[in-house]
Amino acid sequence: MASTFARLLSDSxxxxxTMLGIQAVIWxxxxxxxxxxxxxxxxxxxxxxRMEDLPEMFTMPFLHFSWDHIVANSWPLFVLGFLAAYRGMRKFLLASLVITVSGGLLVWLLESPNTVTAGASGMVYGYLGYVVxxxxxxxxxxxxxVGLGVAAVYWTILIGVLPIAHGVSWLGHLGGLIGGLAAAVLLRDPKTAKTAKTADTADTVRPASAPAPAPSPGSPNAALLKELDDLGL
Structure with missing residues (x-):
């Protein structure tokens, strides 16, 4: 128990x-x-x-278009990023990669070539989906x-994945959210996954009913059972 707590404290x-460093870079x-x-x-x-713009999916989360834009993204990015990372940096980095690629690809595939998309909001939605x-x-x-708390606090921002707000990259939000959910599935605890798979595939074995033992010849009911057997009953 003590070692588990110490590891959790170290990872936290x-x-x-890590999140302070990311914030420092973004600002x-x-x-x-x-x-x-x-x-x-x-x-x-x-x-x-644009094929030449495809690598920009890795730079766009660090770029913003105004001070209001970066302020709106910074706090949820810090909180949700920390909650995504406190269980281990390896999974956090892999989840961040999945979220970045998912959000970037959806924008690249479906957004207009004349529109420039930038901002960390796709990562915010990705970490939200991942943590929950x-x-x-x-x-x-x-x-x-933690997941229930995050869902209770941030569920209202899910409206951002709908194409209803002008000037907002809902495709980046949606792609990030999809990436976060996918990362949670791909990076789930292998012990839990194995347990669930075993429970789903294991056959239920029930012992067959044992046949009733034949009465011994000396039993008081032997004659009666023999007559019933002769009658086919």
Whole structure:
């Protein structure tokens, strides 16, 4: 128990410093971007259907178009990123990769080539989906409580995956959310997955009813049973 708590504390510390580092990078890029009249966002944001722009799916989460834009993304990114990372950095990095690729590909495939998409909101939606579904799949009490808390606090932002708000990349939101859910499935605890699979595929074995023992010849009911047998009863 003590070793488990120590590991959780160590992973949480790494998650905290990781998210602080990511925030530092995003805000530093924002300062440079602002001074350059947001040319970085226009240059390294993602445009749909252009093969040469496909690698920009990895740069667009670090770029924003205004101070309001980065402020709106920073707090949920920090909270949800930390909750996605506190159970281990390896899974966090893999989940981040799945979310980035999923959100980027959906934008690249379906967004207009004349539209530049940038911002960390796709990662926010991805971490949201990952944290909530992980709590369900891993059957871990702490993860389940965290997932329920996240769902209760952030469920209202799910409206952002619908094409109803002007100037908002709902495709990036939807792609990120899909990536987060996929990452939760792909990175689920192997012990839990094995247990569930065993429970689903195991055959239920029931012992067959043993035949009634034949009465011994000396039994008082032997004669009666013999007569009933002769009568076919």
């Amino acid at each position: 510390r790494r998650a905290l410093f 530093s890029v924002q300062v440079v971007n602002w001074l350059d009249d947001y040319d970085l966002s226009r240059e390294y944001g993602l445009r749909g259907e 579904l992980r709590g369900v799949l891993d059957r871990n009490l702490l993860d389940a409580v």
